[in-house]
Amino acid sequence: IPFIEYQAKKGKPMLLSIGASELEEIERAVDTIRAVNDSELALLHCVLEYPTPLEHANLLKIKTLKQQFPDCYVGYSDHTKPTPECDVAKVAYNMGAQLIEKHFTLDKTLKGNDHYHAMDPSDAKKILEAIDRMDMLRGSGELVSLKSEAAARLNARRSIVAAKRIAEGELVTRDKLTFKRPGTGISPTEIGMVMGRTAACDIAEDTILQPKMLRGFPGEEEDG
Known part of the structure; x- marks a missing residue:
């Protein structure tokens, strides 16, 4: 010492x-x-x-x-x-x-x-x-996705998809919707904003929903 x-x-x-x-x-x-x-x-x-x-x-x-x-x-x-x-x-x-x-x-x-x-x-x-x-x-330990994951992320995520044909003007309800890959359409997290709206056009079965397909959906005007 x-x-x-x-x-x-x-x-x-x-x-x-x-x-x-x-x-x-x-x-x-x-x-x-x-x-x-x-x-x-x-x-x-x-x-x-x-x-x-x-x-x-x-x-x-x-x-x-x-x-x-x-x-x-x-x-x-x-x-x-x-x-x-x-x-x-x-x-x-x-x-x-x-x-x-x-x-x-x-x-x-x-x-x-x-x-x-x-x-x-x-x-x-x-x-x-x-x-x-x-x-x-x-690595850095940051809780973020990498740029190199972007393409795979888009493909791996899901979108809201028409489970059956939805006619123009028809009310969109939960039984008419499902979730499928890729994540290029409206996210399943927005399901609450999709239900209750009316179709702005005829939507074929298995179509990935986009904002322009739903009346009053945020982003409809920009996409349309």
């Missing part, structure tokens, strides 16, 4: 690895830092096991840390062996990791405790490409 406080007093942004730490220890360290330093603080989930077996990665801890420390950035210090599919980095990122730290080497066969489970340039490239793909897949 004294060393953490010493570093925090420099007033600079800090990265704090929390491997093998209990929640109370993390809270104490964060409180110590915040007492003297209001700069950016990042907590790195870390497992002090080299290499870390996949079943010990516990990447859901990233979400827990984000909930427990909402004013901190949360990342992951990865000690697992790189996989061809970059599974660990992808899951960590999807759990909300804002930083990912991993040992790097130019040669995994070199002697020493860090090289054999580190990533090499090829691994780094794959990880970055995988995260870029994830960003693309995640």
Whole structure:
């Protein structure tokens, strides 16, 4: 704690690895830092096991840390062996990791405790490409339909359709109507505005209703 406080007093942004730490220890360290330093603080989930077996990665801890420390950035210090599919980095990122730290080497066969489970340039490239793909897949989250869906949307939606022949001047009632694709006519949401009107022309069975076919229907004059 004294060393953490010493570093925090420099007033600079800090990265704090929390491997093998209990929640109370993390809270104490964060409180110590915040007492003297209001700069950016990042907590790195870390497992002090080299290499870390996949079943010990516990990447859901990233979400827990984000909930427990909402004013901190949360990342992951990865000690697992790189996989061809970059599974660990992808899951960590999807759990909300804002930083990912991993040992790097130019040669995994070199002697020493860090090289054999580190990533090499090829691994780094794959990880970055995988995260870029994830960003693309995640999209914006907006609750809107895409322009690329417009044609399919029009075809998939339904219109109000004449279930039987309706003569000009005849009252339009519910039993004379049905709903069918495509959505190029009056929407089924307007069924209440269609019923009770009179036909402005002869409407053949299975015809998609348009505003101009109904007297007094909004848009009739524009369409007619």
